[in-house]
Amino acid sequence: MPNDSNTGGVKLNKHAKGPRPQYFSDPASDKLLAMVMALAGEVSVMRDRNDTLERLIETKGFIDRSEINTYKPSKEIMAERDTWRESYLSHILRIVDLDTGDMGRNDISSEFQDIMDSV
Amino acid sequence: MQVRDYEQFAHAVLPEVTAEEFSRQEFVKSYKKHLATQVSPNTKVVYETQVKPAFEKEHGRTPKNRHEIRKAMNANNHYQTWSSLLRTSQEMMWKSCQVPVERQLDKLISNSRSTKNAGGSLKLDPTLDIPRYHTAVDIHCQPGGYHTEVAENDISAGAVYDRGVYIYAMGQLGPMNDDIGASTAAYLKYAYPDLAPTRILDLGCSAGHSSVPYKTAYPDAEIYGVDVAAPILRYAHARCESMSVPIHLSQQNAESMDFEDGSFDLIVSHILIHETSTVAFRNIMKECHRLLSPGGIVVHAETPPFKDMADDFDSFLLDWDTYNNNEPFWSKSHEIDPPSAAKEAGFDPDRNFEFMAPSAFEAAKENRTNVFQGGDFGGGGFWYLYGFQK
Numbered sequence A: 001m002p003n004d005s006n007t008g009g010v011k012l013n014k015h016a017k018g019p020r021p022q023y024f025s026d027p028a029s030d031k032l033l034a035m036v037m038a039l040a041g042e043v044s045v046m047r048d049r050n051d052t053l054e055r056l057i058e059t060k061g062f063i064d065r066s067e068i069n070t071y072k073p074s075k076e077i078m079a080e081r082d083t084w085r086e087s088y089l090s091h092i093l094r095i096v097d098l099d100t101g102d103m104g105r106n107d108i109s110s111e112f113q114d115i116m117d118s119v
Numbered sequence B: 001m002q003v004r005d006y007e008q009f010a011h012a013v014l015p016e017v018t019a020e021e022f023s024r025q026e027f028v029k030s031y032k033k034h035l036a037t038q039v040s041p042n043t044k045v046v047y048e049t050q051v052k053p054a055f056e057k058e059h060g061r062t063p064k065n066r067h068e069i070r071k072a073m074n075a076n077n078h079y080q081t082w083s084s085l086l087r088t089s090q091e092m093m094w095k096s097c098q099v100p101v102e103r104q105l106d107k108l109i110s111n112s113r114s115t116k117n118a119g120g121s122l123k124l125d126p127t128l129d130i131p132r133y134h135t136a137v138d139i140h141c142q143p144g145g146y147h148t149e150v151a152e153n154d155i156s157a158g159a160v161y162d163r164g165v166y167i168y169a170m171g172q173l174g175p176m177n178d179d180i181g182a183s184t185a186a187y188l189k190y191a192y193p194d195l196a197p198t199r200i201l202d203l204g205c206s207a208g209h210s211s212v213p214y215k216t217a218y219p220d221a222e223i224y225g226v227d228v229a230a231p232i233l234r235y236a237h238a239r240c241e242s243m244s245v246p247i248h249l250s251q252q253n254a255e256s257m258d259f260e261d262g263s264f265d266l267i268v269s270h271i272l273i274h275e276t277s278t279v280a281f282r283n284i285m286k287e288c289h290r291l292l293s294p295g296g297i298v299v300h301a302e303t304p305p306f307k308d309m310a311d312d313f314d315s316f317l318l319d320w321d322t323y324n325n326n327e328p329f330w331s332k333s334h335e336i337d338p339p340s341a342a343k344e345a346g347f348d349p350d351r352n353f354e355f356m357a358p359s360a361f362e363a364a365k366e367n368r369t370n371v372f373q374g375g376d377f378g379g380g381g382f383w384y385l386y387g388f389q390k
């Protein structure tokens, strides 16, 4: 789980001074997008942890929890995880790719009516 | 020192990360990479196939400049999504670097005060005013900027920044985040083979990322660094000492420093100018002229100016940080005209230069996008240098 607990007693401000741009016509969409990506990040963190777990079990047959927390992936494992995250992100952001195709056109309802009429 | 090209070099004050904190930072890196390589290219497609034709239909002409393109793109949903994703990645990046620092700040501060002694020095000035261009907004969305202090002998801004830069550039600046300095020094060695500086000054040196490579390039020179922010200078001092690189750091405003006239042969700055202001740039140029010895050189390294972009659309992409990443002087600083700046500061306009220096960090080469765009820092593969000789 996210380690957001602050044992050092210091709290750093998490918001940058300055107005945050509004991107979508409804500000709720901006918030939702940020939440979805934060969640995507947590799933990815859990996936790494699971990967660590499997690797430790595979090589040692048993595990010690502290080893998961201090596990340092090698260059090769980091590259495998990079590849996994890339395909993971393209799943999550699939909808954005469509913007260059049919979805990008503003109004396709009349076009769709034509298709309906033709079948 | 064990340096591996795929991870940040662990000097004495680099924050440690747990496996989960590391995974969170790695996610941000992948997220940024995905945007730069998979989503950003579509922005141009959307512009060419949808936004530009719609603009032409409405106005009977193509957009005049990057500002008109920006206005038109702001209304496009693909661009809104890309921008919102990029802004969010920046916020997640800082947070992923802040949490580990909060957790271990006491230890980091104590490490910073007990590093070995490499012969450098640190001089702070608690009375120095932090310029308005740093207090008005938190530059590039780093909460608290470079200057905010939350503890005694604080180094948190430096610790967050050091790790943040590594992830921001997706490792493309090298294990020591030193690519801008190393590339600039390589250019100087090549273009001015006879230059043998005895004293070098690095303006706005931050954590010393770019200052360190000058010691490699010019081992006999004394290196000085100034910055306005105390927490980042304390961090820089500990970092450089622990890396056995002696640097003399002082808390000063580059617009007005306490060094003597003609006391440097080489003055450098790396991605400093775009974080200042029109007036500050003018003052900094005058200070450089005063501090240089005859024949001395000053060079500023930045991302390339708008005039070097292929078209207005690329300029618009380069300009993303201005409006979306709290970089109020980014836009104007990319319009700086070196010949006029030379004249104004008293440099000989015939001896100023501009150069696109290839990135010195070869290992990142094959993964670069070679595009100068928001969110893809170091991806261009070149640094824009402009400089003046006295």
Ligand SMILES: C[S@@+](CC[C@H](N)C(=O)[O-])C[C@H]1O[C@@H](n2cnc3c(N)ncnc32)[C@H](O)[C@@H]1O
Pocket (backbone or CB within 6 Å): B131, B134, B146, B180, B181, B203, B204, B205, B206, B207, B208, B209, B210, B211, B226, B227, B228, B229, B232, B252, B253, B254, B255, B269, B270, B271, B272, B275, B276, B280
């Ligand atoms: C982007 S960072 C520089 C990074 C560093 N030069 C490098 O290459 O890694 C900009 C730095 O300039 C400092 N700065 C901004 N304005 C300044 C000024 N007028 N005088 C001195 N330092 C300044 C900031 O505090 C910040 O640390």
